Amino acid sequence: MSTPAQPAPDDRGIGGNGRSPSDPATDAYVAHRNLLFTVAYEMLGSAADAEDVLQETWLRWNTVDLDIVQDHRAYLVRITTRQALDRLRTLRRRRESYVGPWLPEPLLTSPDVATEVELAEHVSMAMLLVLEALTPIERAVFVLREVFELDYEEISDAVGRTPAAVRQLAYRSRAHVAARRPRGVVSAADTRNALAAFQRAVATGDLQHLLDVLSPDVVFLGDGGGIARAALAPVVGAEAVAAVLSAGLGNLAARSMESAQVNGCPALILRLDGQIDTVLALRMDDGFITGLYSVRNPEKLSRLWRKTTLRR
Incomplete structure (x- = not known):
């Protein structure tokens, strides 16, 4: 009988059971978990699928030799992005047969999200619907560049494209979003x-x-x-x-x-x-x-x- 996969830790500890992180891999994952969830959710528009992506990220992270990883955050974002890209391509096919309009899965957020204007805009229903019109690779590049401000080399590693190709994708996706984003800041x-x-x-x-x-x-x-x-x-x-x-x-x-x-x-x-x-x-x-x-x-x-x- 195979051993069940260890559940991914959350910010409370291993598997969300309240135990403290006990090793460097867990410490790094827990420290960046909320960021990784936000990356996956921005790409997928689904909290349930984002959680699945984080589970897959955790399983792959557990196989990595941390001695050769210089930047834990960047490496974790790369794993998450690749897993989210694979899942997004599958979800696109499913959404073609969705009954009626498809909307992102709503998240109850704290007031501090609303005060961080750029983050609030990027996770809004309106913006997530705009991102649905992008190709999966364009969406990944836009999210990593415009929302999380990664440099082109980091994005290149995450999406498997050259930095020059990433620049072109970023330009194309930015132009598409700019034509459709909210028209002005509301107090x-x-x-x-x-x-x-x-x-x-x-x-x-x-x-x-x-x-x-x-x-x-x-x-x-x-x-x-x-x-x-x-x-x-x-x-x-x-x-x-x-x-x-x-x-x-x-x-x-x-x-x-x-x-x-x-x-x-x-x-x-x-x-x-x-x-x-x-x-x-x-x-x-x-x-x-x-x-x-x-x-x-x-x-x-x-x-x-x-x-x-x-x-x-």
């Missing part, structure tokens, strides 16, 4: 005010108040994964989106609603009979809501019982 006060107004409008079903906070070209995306009821196509335009929200979320007699930080951005969490029913994340541009991302697929809501630590 924390404007964000709070818009979220509060939106929450009141949804709770009361007041169509006019919804229209007051929605951009004319707002887009609503619903992800039910074929399991939970959700719009099967994007809904575009303030009046159409307000109508969908009024019809779908207006009757909150059996639901509780609370504000939260999801992927570093404002969101509402709706519970039905104590269980999370919907996560509604917002994208803000120029003081108005330009994107609404409603995740109802229960397979994507299981991680929201605790905050996720993200690191650059």
